[in-house]
């Protein structure tokens with residue numbers, strides 16, 4: 001699965017093009033985030049707001065994770 005399959009228009013959060021593939025979000029919230037073969041993280045479409053998601057958002061060094069409006 002690639003970013004083009006999932007981002008940015010599916011799910012409650014998305015990862016934008018600022019992602020530098022550091023893996024922090026995956027380490028913090030592996031239930032939601034994963035790294036794809038294109039060098040970007042992506043969020044599972046079923047994600048709901050959780051403390052782990054918020055922690056991953058705060059931990060992202062390039063502010064690449066956002067909730068959809």
Ligand code: SF4
Nearest residue numbers: 019020022023025060
């Ligand atoms: S923490 Fe941010 S930069 Fe790092 S992999 Fe996740 S979305 Fe990408």
